[in-house]
Amino acid sequence: MNRIKIYMPRDSAALALGADEVAAVMALQAHQRGLSIELVRNGSRGLLWLEPLVEVETPAGRMAYGPVAPEDVASLFEAGFHAGGQHPLSQGRTADIDFLRKQERLTFARMGITDPVSLADYQAHEGYAGLRRALALQPTEVVQQVLDAGLRGRGGAAFPAGIKWKTVAAAQAAQKYVVCNADEGDSGTFSDRMTMEGDPFMLIEGMTIAALTTGATQGYIYVRSEYPHAITTLNEAIAKATAAGFLGNSILGSGRAFHLEVRKGAGSYVCGEETAMLEGIEGKRGVVRAKPPIPALKGLFGQPTVINNVITFASVPIILARGAAFYANYGVGRSKGTLPIQLAGNIKHGGLVEKAFGVTLRELMYDYGGGTASGRPIKAVQVGGPLGAYVPEAQWDLPMDYEGWAAVGATVGHGGIVVHDDTADMSKLARYAMDFCAVESCGKCTPCRIGSTRGVEVIDRITTGDAQQRPQQVKLLRDLCDTMVNGSLCAMGGMTPFPVLSALNHYPQDFGLSNPDRKAA
Amino acid sequence: MTAEMTAADRAVVQRVLAERQAMPGALLPILHDIQDTLGHVPPAAVADIAEALNLSRAEVHGVITYYHHFRSEPAKGTVVQVCRAEACQACGSDALWEHVSQKAKNADVTLEPVYCLGLCATAPSMSINDKPYARVSPNKFDHLLAQLKKVA
Numbered sequence: 001m002n003r004i005k006i007y008m009p010r011d012s013a014a015l016a017l018g019a020d021e022v023a024a025v026m027a028l029q030a031h032q033r034g035l036s037i038e039l040v041r042n043g044s045r046g047l048l049w050l051e052p053l054v055e056v057e058t059p060a061g062r063m064a065y066g067p068v069a070p071e072d073v074a075s076l077f078e079a080g081f082h083a084g085g086q087h088p089l090s091q092g093r094t095a096d097i098d099f100l101r102k103q104e105r106l107t108f109a110r111m112g113i114t115d116p117v118s119l120a121d122y123q124a125h126e127g128y129a130g131l132r133r134a135l136a137l138q139p140t141e142v143v144q145q146v147l148d149a150g151l152r153g154r155g156g157a158a159f160p161a162g163i164k165w166k167t168v169a170a171a172q173a174a175q176k177y178v179v180c181n182a183d184e185g186d187s188g189t190f191s192d193r194m195t196m197e198g199d200p201f202m203l204i205e206g207m208t209i210a211a212l213t214t215g216a217t218q219g220y221i222y223v224r225s226e227y228p229h230a231i232t233t234l235n236e237a238i239a240k241a242t243a244a245g246f247l248g249n250s251i252l253g254s255g256r257a258f259h260l261e262v263r264k265g266a267g268s269y270v271c272g273e274e275t276a277m278l279e280g281i282e283g284k285r286g287v288v289r290a291k292p293p294i295p296a297l298k299g300l301f302g303q304p305t306v307i308n309n310v311i312t313f314a315s316v317p318i319i320l321a322r323g324a325a326f327y328a329n330y331g332v333g334r335s336k337g338t339l340p341i342q343l344a345g346n347i348k349h350g351g352l353v354e355k356a357f358g359v360t361l362r363e364l365m366y367d368y369g370g371g372t373a374s375g376r377p378i379k380a381v382q383v384g385g386p387l388g389a390y391v392p393e394a395q396w397d398l399p400m401d402y403e404g405w406a407a408v409g410a411t412v413g414h415g416g417i418v419v420h421d422d423t424a425d426m427s428k429l430a431r432y433a434m435d436f437c438a439v440e441s442c443g444k445c446t447p448c449r450i451g452s453t454r455g456v457e458v459i460d461r462i463t464t465g466d467a468q469q470r471p472q473q474v475k476l477l478r479d480l481c482d483t484m485v486n487g488s489l490c491a492m493g494g495m496t497p498f499p500v501l502s503a504l505n506h507y508p509q510d511f512g513l514s515n516p517d518r519k520a521a
Numbered sequence: 522m523t524a525e526m527t528a529a530d531r532a533v534v535q536r537v538l539a540e541r542q543a544m545p546g547a548l549l550p551i552l553h554d555i556q557d558t559l560g561h562v563p564p565a566a567v568a569d570i571a572e573a574l575n576l577s578r579a580e581v582h583g584v585i586t587y588y589h590h591f592r593s594e595p596a597k598g599t600v601v602q603v604c605r606a607e608a609c610q611a612c613g614s615d616a617l618w619e620h621v622s623q624k625a626k627n628a629d630v631t632l633e634p635v636y637c638l639g640l641c642a643t644a645p646s647m648s649i650n651d652k653p654y655a656r657v658s659p660n661k662f663d664h665l666l667a668q669l670k671k672v673a
Contacts, residue, residue, distance in 0.1 A: 013643050016655035048642040185637055187606030193639040225553075225590045226638050228651060263546075264553055266588035269636060283548030283574070285587040301545060343642060345611035350642025373612070382607055418641065420611045429607065436606075436636065 004030075004037045004082045007055040007062065009112065011044035011197050012229045013190070018069065019052040025070045026054075029077055037082070043198020045112035046352030047099055055094055058084035064091035099368055104330060105354045106338050107315050108191075111198045117236050119244055122201040128246065130317030134209045135254055139169055142213040146316065148324035150336030155181055155272075155309030156384065156413040156491075158335075158402045161316075164306060167296040168214040171304035176216035178207050178258075178306045179281065179299070180313055182223040182230070183265050183272040186385025188344040188416030192310035194352060196223065196230035199314070200237035201246075204260060206313030208251060209320060210306050211258040219258060220300070222277050224265040234262050269386075269440035273490045274307045276442055287442045288490045309414070311340060330356035335401045335412075343369045345382075345418035355400075362396040365419060376421040380429070380507065384413025386436055387495035389502035390426065411498065426507035430500045431459045437496040448493025451484045455500065462511050470512060477504070526565040533558050534566045538573040548574060548584055552591055561592045598629030599669060602648045605634040608641035613658075617645050620659040628666065 008014070008023045023039060030037040047053060050066035054076070063084040065076060072089060079087040091097055105111070114121035122128065134142050147162030168176060180203065184192040195203055207219050223231050238260050241247045249257045268286045271277045275289035278300050299305025315337065319327045328336045335357035341364060343350045348370035355364075365371070365378060372378055380390045388411040395408055405412055420429070434455035441448045458477045462470055481497035488494040504511055526534070537554040541547045551570060555562050562585055571578045585591045603609075603618050618634075625632040640646035643655035649665060657665075 012638075012653055013640050013655060016638075016640050016646060016653035017643060051643065184639060187604075187637045188608045188641045189637075190639040190641055226635060229653075263549065265590075266549060266553070267590035267635075268588050280549060281546050283546040283584070284580075285584055345608040345641065345644065347642070386607060416608075416641070418608045418611060420607075424611065429610070432607070432610070440636070 004035060005040065005057040006037050006082070007040050007042045007057075007112075009044040009051065009053060009198075010041035010116070010229070010233075011051075011194060012227070013048050014044055014051040014053070015229065017051050017067065021070045022052050022054070022068050022073065025073045029073055030082075033077060035077075035082060040115050042114065043111050043116045044194060044352075045094065045100060046108065046194065047097065047349075048351040049349050050091060053091075054081075056082055056084060060084065060093065062094045064094040064097065065089045066091060099349055099351065099353070102368075103354050104338050104356050106318050106327070106330070107195075107202070107311060108199075108340055108352060108354045109318070110202070111194065111352070114199070116198050116200055116233060117240060119201065119240055119246075122199075126321055127201055127317070128205055130320035131205050131208055131246070131252070133320045134212060135252060139213045139215070142209065142320065143169060145319055145324045149319040149327040150324075150331070150334065151312065151315055151319060151327070152335070152402065153309060154311035154315065154339065154414065156186075156411070158412070161308055161312050164296050164308070165210060165214055167294075168216070168304045168306045171297055173304050175218070175301075176214055176304045176306075177300045178211045178214070178216045178219040179278070180207055180219070180221040180310060181272065181274060181277055181307055182221050182227075182310050183277055184227075184310070184414070185224060185269040185272045186387075186414055186416050188382070188418035189342050189385060189414045190344070191340040191342055191352060191415065193227055193230050194340075195310050195314050196221075196227070197233045200234050201241060202314045202317055203234075203310055204237060204241050204247065206316035207260060208247065208258050209316050210308070210313060212251065212254075212256055214304075214306050216304075216306060217257045217259065219260040220281055221260065221262045222265060222271070222281055223262055224271075225267055231262055231264060238262065268442075269436075270442045270490075270492050273492065276490075277307075278305070285442070287444050288492075290489060311414075332356075332358040332399055333401050334403055339400070339412070339415045341400075341415040341417060343417050343419070346372045346374055346421045347419045348373050357401055358399040360397050360399055361391060361417070364417060365396070369419065372419060372421045374421045374423075376423065378419055379422040379424050380420045380426060380503075382418045382420075382429075382499060383416070384411030385416050386433060387411070387491055387498060388413050388416075389498040390429075390506060391502070392506040409498070409502065411495070426503040426510040427459060427463045427512075430503040430511075431456055431463075433496055433499040433503075434459060437492060441492060445487070445489040445493060447484045447487035448489070448496070451480055451488075451493060452496060455480055455484075455496075459500075467512065474504070474511070474513065526563050530559055530563055530566070531569070534563075534569050538569065542573045548576070548581070549588075552585060556591060560595045564593050596631045598631060599666070600631045600633065600648075600650055601625070602633045602635035602638075604636070604638055604640075604644070604646050606637045606641075608637075609645040612644035614645035617647070617657060617659060617662065621647075621662060624663070624666065630666075
């Protein structure tokens with residue numbers, strides 16, 4: 001009898017739901033039943049409400065079962081799941097699951113399909129085609145491809161990646177660096193984590209292309225300490241890529257060098273800000289630097305440095321492999337390509353949805369997400385992390401687009417969507433935003449350091465203080481937010497007012513204010 | 522800063538310094554290695570680290586106290602980090618936090634906040650001794666803690 005191929009994710013979300021325990025029981029029971037199985041620990045498909053998701057290879061394609069608990073394993077074997085048999089946990093063919101079928105997976109094309117640390121798997125699925133193409137091109141041609149593709153920084157700032165690369169390429173220095181910002185601290189985001197755990201070679205390939213294009217020979221991936229599995233997987237992948245000549249002194253025999261190293265953060269949200277991150281890598285307190293000089297000219301250890309987010313680098317291989325036009329063909333307006341969007345919080349079908357720009361929040365939350373997990377109405381949705389605004393229902397049909405969203409005060413950010421049901425108290429969430437800023441502020445500039453603490457106090461006075469004083473305190477809060485927006489050194493203090501003010505504007509009743517003119521979302 | 526280190530702890534610090542001090546930006550990797558081995562960064566190690574990296578003790582102390590991850594004293598018992606961020610709040614993490622706080626009073630538990638474990642679609646989440654857990658209800662937490670006690 002042929003060996004049965006079973007896939008069980010090694011993604012943190014699956015592990016946190018017991019994937020290792022399920023895998024152990026499965027291996028044991030297969031042995032007891034005299035079945036020969038090959039257990040592949042793949043990345044997650046991103047259908048996170050079904051994790052741990054078990055897949056079995058059949059002549060008809062992979063069949064999915066989930067969410068599987070250790071105690072389900074016996075009945076799965078009895079139902080003949082190892083040959084694709086029916087079971088109450090059957091989800092049918094994985095590729096046919098609606099959530100997955102309607103996506104446009106470019107960056108996440110391999111996710112959950114391959115073994116994350118298998119170079120053979122990676123190359124069998126278009127991996128390293130981008131690097132081979134880049135090696136055949138002049139650096140200026142590679143930059144042009146990235147520019148023509150319209151790739152913008154996926155970390156949140158949306159700055160054109162090609163322009164950054166061009167600046168670093170043109171800078172004269174004995175040493176240049178490529179740094180990947182993998183300090184994914186925004187609540188509701190996990191696409192970086194999934195990439196590092198589920199397809200690490202894609203990130204390594206993207207960084208290698210950036211290095212060859214700009215003349216950098218040393219790279220760092222700054223990963224937050226809250227992501228231990230991502231760190232382990234990246235280190236394993238870097239060792240394999242180095243052994244196979246994809247990293248090291250002569251990339252694929254080209255005579256051009258690139259060395260890559262993982263650096264572990266230490267629990268500081270503000271280190272997701274690029275200059276604070278550089279300070280961290282240099283071994284200092286993660287305090288934000290004033291710009292200029294920009295890191296592209298004076299970055300890590302004072303040298304020209306390309307800094308991009310995980311998803312930005314990870315988007316590069318396919319752009320090189322298939323050409324800029326292929327990528328630019330997706331998206332709307334000046335927002336080209338696709339975005340791996342993360343559905344999180346109180347959502348029935350939470351997970352990873354990669355779609356071209358132009359998708360709407362309503363589609364994401366209802367067609368993909370299926371509404372709230374609690375079954376109650378959606379009250380509020382925060383997009384773009386803790387610094388993103390709460391988007392009112394009136395804007396749920398607006399196509400996702402950096403410019404279009406900015407015009408109405410919404411943030412695309414890193415593509416994280418956190419859904420709250422009607423039990424959410426928006427004044428509490430506004431207070432939390434200020435409180436979080438007070439905890440995480442690096443302390444360099446006053447509006448952020450002091451403003452956040454004063455913000456918590458003012459919100460407390462609005463919600464629990466004398467009702468007569470409320471209008472005055474609201475005015476004070478607005479003034480304070482104005483100072484923070486305009487006076488802060490970086491986005492930490494500069495954007496914390498976005499969730500605060502949007503909560504206040506769209507849900508005044510939660511602050512004890514009556515505002516009949518403003519319809520709450 | 523008059524705290525003493527045991528000879529064994531000092532040997533660990535010296536080994537880590539010998540391995541790492543030549544790295545560019547060596548301080549964070551050194552602090553991680555020490556904490557991963559000893560469970561914390563002993564205050565008495567600050568002077569050794571400062572000397573090896575040609576920094577002032579104030580600079581080293583400043584870095585240790587800036588980052589939430591580093592601890593200057595060993596943690597007590599089981600370390601439970603409950604995510605306090607928005608996605609988990611939307612799924613009842615405040616109640617979970619309250620529940621664990623109550624437990625922590627009587628059990629050998631160190632409770633700490635954490636701001637996002639990247640498990641936001643399977644909230645609420647926590648880590649127990651660095652192992653991640655998702656969709657944690659108060660009941661599930663009690664069960665996990667009891668299991669851990671059984672193993673120990």
